[in-house]
Amino acid sequence: DGGITQSPKYLFRKEGQNVTLSCEQNLNHDAMYWYRQDPGQGLRLIYYSQIVNDFQKGDIAEGYSVSREKKESFPLTVTSAQKNPTAFYLCASTWGRNNEKLFFGSGTQLSVL
Amino acid sequence: AQTVTQSQPEMSVQEAETVTLSCTYDTSENNYYLFWYKQPPSRQMILVIRQEAYKQQNATENRFSVNFQKAAKSFSLKISDSQLGDTAMYFCLQGGSEKLVFGKGTKLTVNP
Numbered sequence: 001d002g003g004i005t006q007s008p009k010y011l012f013r014k015e016g017q018n019v020t021l022s023c024e025q026n027l028n029h030d031a032m033y034w035y036r037q038d039p040g041q042g043l044r045l046i047y048y049s050q051i052v053n054d055f056q057k058g059d060i061a062e063g064y065s066v067s068r069e070k071k072e073s074f075p076l077t078v079t080s081a082q083k084n085p086t087a088f089y090l091c092a093s094t095w096g097r098n099n100e101k102l103f104f105g106s107g108t109q110l111s112v113l
Numbered sequence: 114a115q116t117v118t119q120s121q122p123e124m125s126v127q128e129a130e131t132v133t134l135s136c137t138y139d140t141s142e143n144n145y146y147l148f149w150y151k152q153p154p155s156r157q158m159i160l161v162i163r164q165e166a167y168k169q170q171n172a173t174e175n176r177f178s179v180n181f182q183k184a185a186k187s188f189s190l191k192i193s194d195s196q197l198g199d200t201a202m203y204f205c206l207q208g209g210s211e212k213l214v215f216g217k218g219t220k221l222t223v224n225p
Contacts, residue, residue, distance in 0.1 A: 033213060037156075042204065042217035050212075088156060092213065099208030100146045100165070104158035 002027045006091050006105035012113050013078065013085060021076045021108045023091035031099060032074035036060060037088040037107075046089075049074055078110060086112050115140045117207050119216035126195045127224050133180075134190045134219045136205035143167075146208040147181070147188045152218075153201040161203070164188065195223045 004025040013019045023032065031050045035043040045058030049068040063082025068074055074093075078085045091105040117138045126132035138147070149161040164172045164181050171179050176193045192199055200223045205216040 031212075035215075040220070042202075043215050045212075045215075048212055056212075090156075090158070092158075094208065094213055096208075098142070098145050098210050099213050102148065102160070102206075102208070102213065104150075107156055 004091060004093050004103045004105045006089075006108050008108060009106070011108055011110045013110060014113050016080045018077055018079050019085075019110065021078070021089055021091075021110070023074045023076065023105055024072055025093045025103065026072060027093060027095065027103060028071070029093035029095045029103070030071070031094045032068070033092040033094070034058075034064075034066065034074070034076045035090045035092065037090060043090060046076065085110055115142075115207060115209055115211060115214045117205050117214050117216040119203075119205050119219050121219045122217070123220045123222070125222040125224055126192075128195055128197060130195055131191060131193050132195055132221065134192075134203055134205075134221065136188045136190070136216055138186050138188065138205070138207050138214075140186070140207060140209055142209045142211075144210075147179075148206040148208065149177070149179070149188075149190045150204045150206060151199075151201045152204065153198075158204075162190065192221075197223050197225060199223050 007022045033048040034046040047066040049055035065077045089108045095101040145166045147164045151159045162174045180189045202218045204218045207214045
């Protein structure tokens with residue numbers, strides 16, 4: 001079955017450390033997204049990519065980096081510059097010219113030790 | 114720029130009653146899609162209902178229906194016969210050619 005996989009489910013970061021969250025899809029979707037969700041809040045867009053080797057900053061890109069070397073993969077690195085990284089991170093992929101079909105991963109909870 | 118606005122941060126309803134969640138959006142596109150997603154405490158995103166903008170008929174899925182007013186750019190969700198399992202965060206989303214846009218969400222609590 002096709003789907004979108006995020007790993008790990010839980011991740012812990014030490015001060016000053018970079019960590020990378022994985023997002024993989026086998027749906028042949030062109031567009032992929034990363035969102036951050038703080039407790040009881042909505043989702044804020046970090047980065048998105050509509051094609052391979054291209055990506056755009058979202059509303060809260062500072063302290064994060066991404067790559068899109070393969071269509072299936074869109075990893076997110078939370079750098080040491082992100083001073084408040086504790087949050088739930090959600091990956092999504094979409095299909096269609098107008099993003100008419102959506103799939104979401106199950107999320108990664110990142111916490112600072 | 115595309116925007117999606119959910120004006121009700123929190124709502125509550127008694128079990129078996131009906132509740133309506135509001136959503137307005139702003140886009141210059143003519144062809145787009147609108148969605149309501151539910152996020153329960155498990156934080157998994159679950160599709161509630163989907164509407165194609167070029168279809169005038171309002172989408173329905175069992176107890177869930179929408180009131181889609183394209184000219185007013187309004188897309189409200191009606192939940193009939195509310196159940197305890199409907200307690201969740203509800204997000205309104207717009208899918209267009211540029212990117213996916215989320216509203217800030219409405220936290221719905223169904224009381225027994």
